[in-house]
Amino acid sequence: MISKCLFPAAGYGTRFLPATKAVPKEMLPILTKPLLQYGVEEAISAGIKNMAIVTGRGKRSIEDHFDNSFELESQLSGTSKEHYLYEIKDVIEKATFTYVRQQEMLGLGHAILTGEPLIGNEPFAVILADDLCDCDNAGVLQQMIEIYKKYECSIVAIEEVPNSEVHKYGIVECKAINNSEDIFHVTNMIEKPSPKNSPSNMAIIGRYILTPDIFNILRKISPDHSSEIQITDALLAQAKSGNVIAYKFKGKRFDCGDVNGYVKATNFFARKEGII
Ligand code: G1P
Numbered sequence: 001m002i003s004k005c006l007f008p009a010a011g012y013g014t015r016f017l018p019a020t021k022a023v024p025k026e027m028l029p030i031l032t033k034p035l036l037q038y039g040v041e042e043a044i045s046a047g048i049k050n051m052a053i054v055t056g057r058g059k060r061s062i063e064d065h066f067d068n069s070f071e072l073e074s075q076l077s078g079t080s081k082e083h084y085l086y087e088i089k090d091v092i093e094k095a096t097f098t099y100v101r102q103q104e105m106l107g108l109g110h111a112i113l114t115g116e117p118l119i120g121n122e123p124f125a126v127i128l129a130d131d132l133c134d135c136d137n138a139g140v141l142q143q144m145i146e147i148y149k150k151y152e153c154s155i156v157a158i159e160e161v162p163n164s165e166v167h168k169y170g171i172v173e174c175k176a177i178n179n180s181e182d183i184f185h186v187t188n189m190i191e192k193p194s195p196k197n198s199p200s201n202m203a204i205i206g207r208y209i210l211t212p213d214i215f216n217i218l219r220k221i222s223p224d225h226s227s228e229i230q231i232t233d234a235l236l237a238q239a240k241s242g243n244v245i246a247y248k249f250k251g252k253r254f255d256c257g258d259v260n261g262y263v264k265a266t267n268f269f270a271r272k273e274g275i276i
Contacts, residue, residue, distance in 0.1 A: 002145050002209060003050055005043035005125040006118070008111035009036060010056030010102040015258060024059045025257070026129045030265050031273065035256055036062060037091060039129040044094050046141040048125060051097045052118035054111050066097045107228025112210070113218040121212045123148065126231075128206025132265050134272075135251030140207045143249055147183060148209050153243040154235060156186070157207035159253055163195045168255075169203035170232035174246045182248040186239045191224065191232040202246060204232065205253050214238060 013025025020028070026036040040051055055062055065088070076082045102114045112126060125141050133140045144155050158172060170191050174184035188199055208231070217234040224230055238244050254268065255261035270276045 002046075002123055002125050002148060003048060004052050004119055004122070005040075005046075005048045005050070005127055005141070006112060006115045007036065007039060007051060007053045007127055007129060008102075008108060008115070009059060009062060009129065010054055010105060010111055010114075012105070013257075016262075022058065024055075024062055026059075027061055027065065028256070028262070030132060030256065030262075030269050031275070033087070034065065035132060036129045037065070037088070038132055039127040040066070040091055040095060042133065042139040042141050043125060043127060044091065045139050046125070046145055048141070049095050051095050052115050052124075053097060053099050054102050054115045054118075055099055056102050056105070063097070063099060066092055066095075068092065106223065107226075107230055109218050109221055109229035109231040109234055112231055113215060113229070116215045119212065119215075123152075123209060123211050126206075126208040126210060130255070130257035131206030132254045132256045133205075133207070133249070133251050134254075134268070135249075137250075140205075140249045140251055140253075141209075143251075144207060144209050144247055147245060147247055151243065151245055152211075153245060154211050154214065154238055155209040155245045155247055156204045156235065157249045158184075158202045158246045159205050159248065160201050161203040163198070163201055166195055166198040166201055166203065167192050169205075170230075170235075171198050171200060172202050172204060172246045173199035174202065177245070182250075184246040184248070186235070186244040186246050189232050189236045189239065189244075191230045202248075204246075205249075207249070208235075211238075 009026045013020030027034045098118045173188035174186045177183045217237050254265035
């Protein structure tokens with residue numbers, strides 16, 4: 001039912017300079033695997049086969065990563081190192097990858113609109129690869145798809161954050177549906193409010209399911225004070241005219257767009273793999 005996942009991956013990764021000068025931030029590894037591959041694997045485990053990636057200038061290594069490398073394969077073939085390629089080969093076999101370039105960085109809403117030709121007129125998932133999630137059972141996207149099957153509307157994944165951090169996120173105001181502890185009806189949303197103006201501490205994390213009417217809404221959204229088109233504003237318009245759900249997902253999230261979160265994720269996965 002949800003067959004495509006959009007990955008906005010055109011940002012500059014300024015907070016990771018100089019590492020991101022020539023390497024896309026989505027290709028930074030946690031242990032040996034690039035952030036974007038974790039996202040693609042999450043989408044595959046949710047039953048999604050089409051990965052639609054919005055790239056930009058200087059991001060060609062993303063395309064090379066999700067493609068065969070005949071030279072490397074023939075070098076490693078028949079040697080004791082061949083197994084190092086199995087994990088990525090498996091991903092490449094299970095999914096198809098399409099790309100479009102975002103020519104100007106005009107915000108997440110604009111990046112999602114840039115992906116429209118890859119998505120078409122169907123509901124789709126969005127993963128922001130720098131929000132790296134680890135779940136005991138079903139991944140975040142798989143959890144959200146289960147909810148989509150029932151409500152068939154746009155869904156944002158949320159997590160409670162300290163008041164001091166609301167300025168980093170889209171924040172939702174919402175009402176529990178049928179006294180549920182984790183499924184909420186969104187009544188208001190605001191992008192990166194000050195703690196004083198924040199309607200709650202429920203922050204949107206980088207997982208969305210969007211119905212395709214979002215594209216027409218995005219076309220009409222005006223840029224905000226920083227000249228960016230925000231997906232949060234488009235979702236608010238959708239919430240006002242229909243239904244948008246906020247879902248408190250089960251699992252852990254690391255903000256790998258920030259050096260501190262990136263180090264925490266590295267330590268977490270290193271412990272999980274028994275490396276430290
Ligand atoms: C974007 C969204 C924001 C959301 C966040 C999740 O912000 O605009 O609403 O809470 O992703 O990571 P960014 O991190 O791109 O500034």
